Amino acid sequence: MTPENRAGYWKANLSLLTILLIIWFIVSYGFGILLVEPLNAIKLGGYPLGFWFAQQGSIYVFLVLIFVYAATMNKLDKKYDVDED
Amino acid sequence: MTALDMWTYGVVGATFALYIGIAIWARAGTTGEFYVAGGGIHPVANGMATAADWMSAASFISMAGLIAFNGYGASVFLMGWTGGYVLLALLLAPYLRKFGKFTVPEFIGDRYYSQSARIVAVVCLILASITYVIGQMKGIGVAFSRFLEVPYDVGLYIGMGIVAVYAVLGGMKGITYTQIAQYVVLIFAYTVPAVFISLNLTGNPVPQIGLGGEYVQNGVASGMTLLDKLDLVVTELGFKEYTTQVMGSSLNMFVYTLSLMIGTAGLPHVIIRFFTVPKVRDARYSAGWALVFIALLYTTAPAVGAMARLNLMDTIQIGPVGAEDGNLVYDERPSWFKKWEETGLLQYEDKNGDGRIQYYDDKNPAFADKAESFGWKGNEMVKVDNDIMVLANPEIAGLPAWVIALVVAGGLAAALSTAAGLLLAISSAISHDLLKGVFAKGISEKAELNAGRLSMIVAILVAGYLGLNPPGFAAGTVAIAFGLAASSIFPALMLGIFAKKMNRAGAIAGMISGITVTLLYVFQHKGIFFVPGTEFLMPEMGMGPDWFFGISPNAFGAVGALVNFIVAILVSKVTAPPPEHIQHLVEDVRVPGGAGAAVGH
Numbered sequence: 163m164t165p166e167n168r169a170g171y172w173k174a175n176l177s178l179l180t181i182l183l184i185i186w187f188i189v190s191y192g193f194g195i196l197l198v199e200p201l202n203a204i205k206l207g208g209y210p211l212g213f214w215f216a217q218q219g220s221i222y223v224f225l226v227l228i229f230v231y232a233a234t235m236n237k238l239d240k241k242y243d244v245d246e247d
Numbered sequence: 248m249t250a251l252d253m254w255t256y257g258v259v260g261a262t263f264a265l266y267i268g269i270a271i272w273a274r275a276g277t278t279g280e281f282y283v284a285g286g287g288i289h290p291v292a293n294g295m296a297t298a299a300d301w302m303s304a305a306s307f308i309s310m311a312g313l314i315a316f317n318g319y320g321a322s323v324f325l326m327g328w329t330g331g332y333v334l335l336a337l338l339l340a341p342y343l344r345k346f347g348k349f350t351v352p353e354f355i356g357d358r359y360y361s362q363s364a365r366i367v368a369v370v371c372l373i374l375a376s377i378t379y380v381i382g383q384m385k386g387i388g389v390a391f392s393r394f395l396e397v398p399y400d401v402g403l404y405i406g407m408g409i410v411a412v413y414a415v416l417g418g419m420k421g422i423t424y425t426q427i428a429q430y431v432v433l434i435f436a437y438t439v440p441a442v443f444i445s446l447n448l449t450g451n452p453v454p455q456i457g458l459g460g461e462y463v464q465n466g467v468a469s470g471m472t473l474l475d476k477l478d479l480v481v482t483e484l485g486f487k488e489y490t491t492q493v494m495g496s497s498l499n500m501f502v503y504t505l506s507l508m509i510g511t512a513g514l515p516h517v518i519i520r521f522f523t524v525p526k527v528r529d530a531r532y533s534a535g536w537a538l539v540f541i542a543l544l545y546t547t548a549p550a551v552g553a554m555a556r557l558n559l560m561d562t563i564q565i566g567p568v569g570a571e572d573g574n575l576v577y578d579e580r581p582s583w584f585k586k587w588e589e590t591g592l593l594q595y596e597d598k599n600g601d602g603r604i605q606y607y608d609d610k611n612p613a614f615a616d617k618a619e620s621f622g623w624k625g626n627e628m629v630k631v632d633n634d635i636m637v638l639a640n641p642e643i644a645g646l647p648a649w650v651i652a653l654v655v656a657g658g659l660a661a662a663l664s665t666a667a668g669l670l671l672a673i674s675s676a677i678s679h680d681l682l683k684g685v686f687a688k689g690i691s692e693k694a695e696l697n698a699g700r701l702s703m704i705v706a707i708l709v710a711g712y713l714g715l716n717p718p719g720f721a722a723g724t725v726a727i728a729f730g731l732a733a734s735s736i737f738p739a740l741m742l743g744i745f746a747k748k749m750n751r752a753g754a755i756a757g758m759i760s761g762i763t764v765t766l767l768y769v770f771q772h773k774g775i776f777f778v779p780g781t782e783f784l785m786p787e788m789g790m791g792p793d794w795f796f797g798i799s800p801n802a803f804g805a806v807g808a809l810v811n812f813i814v815a816i817l818v819s820k821v822t823a824p825p826p827e828h829i830q831h832l833v834e835d836v837r838v839p840g841g842a843g844a845a846v847g848h
Contacts, residue, residue, distance in 0.1 A: 163840050172837055179337055186333050190326045195501050198319070202491070207459040208472030213490045216322035217314075217549040218455060221329045221542050228336045228538055232531035235341070239528070244838040246526050 163244050171242035178234055182227050190220040254652035255394055262432050262656045263409055266425045266663070270413030273421045278696050281418030282349040282675050283522040288423055290529040294536025296423045297520045299430035299664035301328075301511075301537070302544060303379075304386025307433060307661035311640075312633030314552030315559075318487070320494030321552070323802075327507025329538060329545055334512035334737075336534030340521040342744045342836045344530035349522065351515040351672075351736065352680040358743040359751045360829055362685055367758055368736065369676045372515045375731040376669045377710070379516075383666035384714025387659060393590050393638070394655045400715055406663065407711045414667045415703050422667045423523060429660035434543055436657025440641045440650055441547045444554045447644055449473055454550030462557075477553055480560045483568045484607035485614030489553065496797050503802035510729030510804050513737030516665075516672035527839035555636040558643050563606045563628070569621045574603040583642035587635055594630035599623060606631075670710065674703040730769060734761035734807025742815055747833045749815060752822040757815025765807030772800040 193201055198212030206214050239245035275281040288296070306328070314321040346354050352372060356365025384403060391402020413421040438454075445457035450468075462469045462476040469476065477489045494500050511517070520537075521530045562581065566573035577595060587593045595604060599622055608614060609626040638658075641650045678699040683690060690698070735758045742749040742757070772792065775781040784790055793799050798806065824830075 163838065168834065168838055175837075182333070182337060186330065190330050190504065191501060194322060194326055195497060195504065199491075207456075208461065208474055209459040210474070210490055213319055213322075213474070214459065216319060217325050218458075218546055220326050221538075221546055224329055224333050225535065225538050225542055227333050228535035229532075231337055232528070232535055235531055236528055239839055244840045246528065246839050 167242045167244060171238060171244050174238050174242070175235070178231065178238070182231055185223065186227055189215060189223040194220050251648040251651060252395075254648045255655050258649070258652040258656045259395070259659060262428075262660065265428055266409060267412055269424045269428060270416050270421045273413075273417045273424045275416070275418040275420045275696070278349070278679075278692050278699065280420045281696055281699050282671075282679060283519070284418075284420040284423045286523060287525055288523040290524050290533035291536050292427055293423070293520060293524050293529075293533045294538075295430045295540050296426035296523075297517065297533070297537035298540035298544075299426040299433065299660070300520055300668035301517055301541060301665070302433065302661055303665035304383055304390075304658060304662035306544065306548075307437065308386065308390075308634050308637050308658050311548045311551040311555065312636035314549055315556040315636045316631075316633060317494055318489035318492045318553075320492050320500065323494055323500050323503040323507065325545055325549065327504045328511055329541060330504070331508040331511025332534055332538040332541070334508055335517070335521075336531060336538075338741050339512060339518065339737075339744070340530045340534050341527045341839070343518060343740070344521050344524065345527050345836045345839060347522075349519075350675050350679050351518050351740070352676055353684065354743065355736075355739055355754070356680070356684065358829065358832065359739075359749075359754045360826065361751045361755065364739075364751060364755050364758075365680055365684060367755060368739070369680050371731050371735045371758070371762065372676050373673055375514065375728045375736075376516060376673045377713070379514075379728040380666055380669040380673075380706075380710045381713045381717060383662045383669070384710050385717060386662035387666070388714060390655060390658045390662065394651075403711060403714050406659070406666075407707055410663055410667050410670065411704065411707050414670055414707070415700050418699065418703075419519075419523060419671055422664075422671055425667065426664045429664040430540060432653075432660040433657040433664075434540070436653040436660070437544050437551075437637075438547055439653060440644065440646055441551050441554075443646050443650070444558070444640065444644045445550060448554050448557065454547045454554075458550040458553055473557070474553065477557050480557060480564070484560070484564065485611040485618070486608045489556070495793065495799055495802075498796060499793070499798055499802055502796075502798050502805050506733050506802050506804035506806075506808075507729060509737045509808050510733035513732035513735075513740065514728070515676075515732075515736065516668040518740075519672055519675070520668070551640065552636060555640050555643065558640075559631070559636075560606070562643065563604050569617070574605055576603050578602065580604070581643075583639050586642070587639050592630070592632035592635045592638070593628070596627055596629045598625045598627050604628065666710070670703060670706045673706045674699055677702040677706075727769065729801075730765040730804040730807060731762060733804030734765040734811055738808050738811040738815065742812070744833065744836060746816070746819075747830050748819060748824050750819045750822055750825045753815040753817075753819030756818040757811040760814040761807045761811030764810045765803055768795065768803045768806070769800045 194216035198216060201212030202210035204211040279285050310324060313324060343354055348354060352365045352368035355368040356362060387406035388399040388403040391397045392399040413425050441454040442452050445454040446452050448463060449457035449460040450463045451457040451460045458473060460473055462471050462473040474490055482488050521533060524530050524533050563575050564573060565575050604627050605623045606628040607618060607626055641654055678695055682698050683695050738761060739754050739758050771783050784792060
């Protein structure tokens, strides 16, 4: 585990975080609150889409985000040789 | 004793026996087992325990009712209490697991090389956890008194006794395994009635799909979606449209959601659950699993809320709005209605003396003329408690007695599991942070373990006392617990990991100013320490209710957090940077690799 490795690993981690948190923000604050009215004009089955994001969709996306984070970080751990084993 | 009583005693008794059995099997022998269950919990098991730890009596009993009466506006709770897990998983849990100690204040004390910072963190933790635990104690007492006809205080003693057995004996180890059992009980209890009700109203057994499905009336498809039907039914009676009604304003909903997310990520009793898994990698996955188990309930709750609201409206408004026989005759009300009137959760007052029930929004001026023309003299359902939506749901839907019994056991499981997690956070802060960390550094492990058990007992007694004599501030529980966690603990932890140059002065100044701003705003609205009459709103100076951009006090934690971040960063810029070894410590928590790697410099 060299200092260069650590620095590269941390940079990669921060860019992953940024991407995931932007999605986190868009689905909840964006689709669920700020854009809820225009989205409600679109229907997802019997759900107005904005309402669906606020009460269902954002939660499903949150789940995907955490598992994508966990899987990607495990790969980064190995790539930069900073894993626990 | 009726069949329902027998079922309820049977199911509740069986679950209690299970919890005690687990307690005897999972006793703690070391401080490591007492504080972090020995650190060997499988990530999926920890996820399940975290879900039970997190989902309290409020999630189980009150949330569906909040959704039922606030419609779209209640989305703040759904997004806020789940989105916080993204922050926890991405920003805190893996790093704090890598740090590898027992408590949250311990990280703060070490990272900011300061006993004062540690003590400030202990104080925040205890305040947030105590206010939170009072709500659980009340939930236990209420569940007993409503369903088992046991007096409130006796119910509370039974609950305290059960928690004491497994929390004192087993510490985190006992709590973890009972929480797993409690999760199974509570999720089963929540979803079974939801499936039946969704089937009744939409013909689809999956509530998450049923809520977006077609409304089926008495087995006949209506050609209308369930949500359209609900919007129609409520607006016809002057209530706000279900799918669009907001809570305060869009900005308030935005800030409220943010406060709940940050608060969730900063609650110590949730964070310490991630100290129980073997590796950093496990902490990441475990947060995902926790959210899977939480989402099962949280995506079901909107369906329960909407469907229960529709059922309730349909029960009372039996015909066209305004028709002479459109409203239910009071003497013909169903038996569940009578039962919940006795508990005071439902209250009826025949304002126009026609013997029928009018349930409409009498505060809506646009509807006032119409109501007048119908001969209505005001809303006659003078009280419809939020909690009724989950508690009476099985009866409203005509479900069998065993389902009702299950709901009782589920509510108790939710309250007990959260109470235990909170009590552990409190007792470990006392025995590990205050005693071992500050006042009696030299004590042996065995003495510390005993101190942990003793402080657990004291914490249970204090929580029980406060449950019996709820102080004025119990009503402000949510505001305080989330406000404190969001405005003090979360920023200190996040800066500790992501800002290597953050120093002692910055962190302490940030925590104190964050809490102060949040508390001032809450006290200004709700009274100093929630003492009635000491509110100090000043409308004449532009400080009326929700004066700060229309943000309600419950939603203010995010503003406090922002103040914390800004103050901490400014102060750290003008004071000495943290010592070299602290900067190494930060570099070390940022990578999962072993402690030995820190000497790579």
